[in-house]
Amino acid sequence: MRFNGICIVTQNVPRLCAFYREILKLEPEEGDVFKIIPTEGAELSIFSSEHMEEMAHGSLKGAGYGSYTIEFEVEDVDQEFERLQAMNVEIVKPPTTQPWGRRSVWFRDPDRNIVNFYVNVEV
Numbered sequence: 001m002r003f004n005g006i007c008i009v010t011q012n013v014p015r016l017c018a019f020y021r022e023i024l025k026l027e028p029e030e031g032d033v034f035k036i037i038p039t040e041g042a043e044l045s046i047f048s049s050e051h052m053e054e055m056a057h058g059s060l061k062g063a064g065y066g067s068y069t070i071e072f073e074v075e076d077v078d079q080e081f082e083r084l085q086a087m088n089v090e091i092v093k094p095p096t097t098q099p100w101g102r103r104s105v106w107f108r109d110p111d112r113n114i115v116n117f118y119v120n121v122e123v
Contacts, residue, residue: 066112
């Protein structure tokens with residue numbers, strides 16, 4: 001079995017795609033209700049909540065928004081932090097080095113999901 005991606009269901013596909021296009025510096029594949037942003041290792045898909053309900057009525061019952069933590073390995077967390085601040089992105093946790101050897105910055109996407117940009121470091 002091989003993990004190949006995650007799909008975020010949202011009420012506003014264009015807004016979420018624009019956000020991820022800007023922070024990841026990647027172009028999503030075109031589509032109105034479903035977009036794929038290919039990243040190294042896996043795909044990030046964004047899908048319309050309205051169409052999700054059409055495909056599987058009741059599938060979003062009890063589901064909320066903002067309940068994912070999405071992680072991307074980057075080359076320089078501090079440089080990304082500066083870029084995110086310049087973009088006025090909501091920072092949840094500034095650059096921090098964890099005892100297990102990961103330096104990361106956490107921030108929110110427009111649906112309130114936490115995005116983690118990290119780099120592995122020696123401690």
